[in-house]
Amino acid sequence: MTKTVTDVVCPFCGTLCDDLEVVVSDDGKKLFEVYNACAIGAEKFLHSQAADRLTRPRMRQDDGSWKEISYDEAIEYTARMLADAKKPLMYGWSSTNCEAQAVGSEIGEMVGAVMDNTATVCHGTSLIAVQDIGIPSCTLGEVKNRADRILFWGCNPAHAHPRHMSRYSIFPRGFFTGKGHTGRKMIVVDPRPTDTARIADVHLQIEQGRDYELLDAFRVAFKGEKLPDVVAGIPKEKIYEAADMLKSGRFAIIFFGMGVTQSLGKNHNIDAAIAVTRDLNEYTKAAIMPMRGHYNVTGSGQVWGWLFGFPYAVDLSRGFARYNPGETTSNDLLRRGEVDAVFVLGSDPGAHFPFSSVKEIYNLPSVAVEPHETPTTEVCKVHVPVAFVGVEVGGCAYRMDNVPIETRKVVEPPEGMLTDEEFLDRVLARVKEIKGV
Amino acid sequence: MAIRVNLITGRTIQQGVSMEAGKEKPAYTAACGIIELDPADFKKLGAFRNTTVRVTSQYGSVVVKAVEATQGPHPGVAYIPMGPWANRVVNPNTYSTGMPTFKGTPVTVEVAKNEPVLDSLELVRKGCRGELA
Secondary structure, eight states: OEEEEEEEOOOSBTTOOOOEEEEEETTSOOEEEEESOOHHHHHHHHHTTOTTOOOSOEEEOTTSOEEEOOHHHHHHHHHHHHHHOSSEEEEEOSSSOHHHHHHHHHHHHHHTOEEEEGGGGTTHHHHHHHHHHOOOOOOHHHHHHHOOEEEEESOOHHHHSTTHIIIIISSOOOSSOTTGGGGOEEEEEOSSOOTTGGGOSEEEOOOTTOHHHHHHHHHHHHTTOOOOSEETTEEHHHHHHHHHHHHTSSEEEEEEOHHHHSSTTTHHHHHHHHHHHHHHTTTSEEEEEEOOOBTTHHHHHHHHHHHHSOSSOEEOTTSSOEEOTTTSSHHHHHHTTOOSEEEEESOOHHHHSOHHHHHHHHTSOEEEEOSSOOHHHHHSSEEEOOOOBTTTBOEEEEOTTSOEEEEOOOSOOSTTOOOHHHHHHHHHHHHHHHHTO | OEEEEEEEEEOOHHHHHHHHHOTTSHHHHHHHSEEEEOHHHHHHHTOOTTEEEEEEETTEEEEEEEEEOSSOOOTTEEEEETTTTGGGTSBOOOTTSSOOBOSOEEEEEEEOTTOOOOOHHHHHHHHHTTOOO
């Protein structure tokens, strides 16, 4: 027999859908089906059941082959590596719960590590911009119930946040948005006619990398001032049209993604986007929100915010928290060869960092705590498989609008497998022993 | 014949699904070991769809399969889904922001018919050992 677990939270993207239904065996050991999830979320749940899943830690041998080791040996290697290093990098923290992030932070403090999360290659530049000029934001509940002008700038939720539009931004009928998508106007700014752009009322096919110019043009257009004939590849008539559309709404929301944070201009693009939002508030209610990628990257920013005062790139190597993006960020540290050990948990820099950084990880003592086999585990010296957070263990996660949601355990992990938090607890205890505290 | 295009990267749903199904599996290579080119750029390149090509920037080089743009047209812009293939060639400079420049790398694309598209693990392994061009 089977049973259905309802209201399950999806641990894939920052949308953190909380309406999944998962069919599991009566003893809770097997997971059979997933309902309501997007294709990516469903795959994440189902992959936990893969027959070829690794269940024990392994260590790379000199000849390049793997040797299975015990959790005790993995804990010993990790604790020694971190305690012996002068300035270890502890990276990732986005695909795990806040409880594990807190334990990891304690280890980081004890060994003088640089703590960095995936915002460093995602919305790190947005965080810099928020520190520069603040952010007028809101929750996704407000978007669902109030927003009637939706602008997606440099993001493609049809692919990256597949249920965002149906749950919150475009299609749902909310308290003041009873007509659903027919009562909303949707604008997409993207250098490609993406699948999101195809359903928009207006698509501005911007020249790649010219976001700052177009954002500034919006500020000019709001005021009804003169624009050049073409800005960033967009005829001025289209800019005026889009600006008027935004101004005429009751509640406008700007969602932005990697198109602005990763193109040249970086944090200054976000400065401009936030300034657009501020200007728009002269005419109507407007808010702006980053489309956070990992389901709990927001949470790691929260945890470090309350522990250290900074949301990412926190350097604890001097015994107190320092933060200086460009200096204490993972890719800068790796490329300049400024760290002497790498610990990765809940992320895959091997796949998602530029290759020059990956090569540096390969050359250093390194541990990857990761349920899957990934390019990161391929370049690390020790690979520690753990239980999937949000599938095999619960814990707190923060949605992209900074709303905390408790994820749920729906199925048992393979026998004898540790969770992130259990593994970190034991590493912390061993580090304390080594340090004699 | 080689063409110059502006490379951007990012998520596709196929990338997301195959990533969660296992990055060591062939589906991940099929989803991310590709470059999406506009039909106009295919014409300039003088290549058929699904030809293997070598993509080169001043930062590195990688062999991927050229496919027609799924979210086009975007002449002059090429797209490799985020992953180890794209990261062989993207601009790693952060310009003191911490963020590598994943979008907007000028690249050259040329036909490389007989070269294989490596899977993700082999690509990083061989790259780290210095066994790749």
